[in-house]
Amino acid sequence: MIPRAWYEGRTALDLIQGGAWAWIGLRSGDGLNRLHGDLLVALDRLFVELRWAGTRRVALSGAGWMAGAGHHFSAGADLHEVGALDPAGAEPFARRGQRVMAHLLWPGWRTLTVISGVAMGGGCDLALHGQERWAVGPDPAGRGGLRLAHPAARHGILTGFGGTVRLPEILGRAGADRLFRQFETWNDGEALAAGAIHRSLAPMEVEAAVQHWLQSTAP
Secondary structure (H helix, E strand, O other), X not given: OOOEEEEOOOEEEEEEEOOOEEEEEXXXXXXXXXXXXXXXXXXXXXXXXXXXXXXXEEEEEEHHHHHOOOOOOEOOOOHHHHHOOXXXXXXXXXXXXXXXXXXXXXXXXXXXXEEOOEEEOHHHHHXXXXXXXXXXXXOOOOOEOOEEEOOHHHHOOOOOOOHHHHHHHHHHHHHHHHHHOOOOOEOHHHHHHHOOOOEEEOHHHXXXXXXXXXXOOOO
């Protein structure tokens, strides 16, 4: 199936839909898929529409994987946008992100995040809010692979998208400290060992594996 452009912006949203499933792809000109405020509003609206349409399985990834060749998941929030926030604007910006994360955890459906390349800061938050989480390893030549990290505190930023709650839930306090306080960067093997992901895929496996998961009737 060919994805359609559902939203166009600095980071855009592509969408493939089946009967009761949807695959959302993040797409941007530089490939880093930053979480701008307008993108968070669009994602919130899309998730609401999908819920009302009776969608039961949702996958979220970089848009390239829909055609078999992706790269980065998300480099996180736009730091220029974050740096320009004042106290009055910071709260609604954080709440937009929190709404998106809450959609991924909604118990009325199953969600999958396919995490590849750079997944940092708010992108790490987004990736780890998937109910099921897969990572994409490097290609046969050793290129690419996962870089999962949360360096926000190094830049004097306190994440507002819910990562400080979500990470201890799935990693435990020690695992969350490794990302938040020790600033580790994990590849797919390290993320699997820490419990951050459930499965690691080779790049050529991604498209077929996600389609199979989306069309599964398993709970």
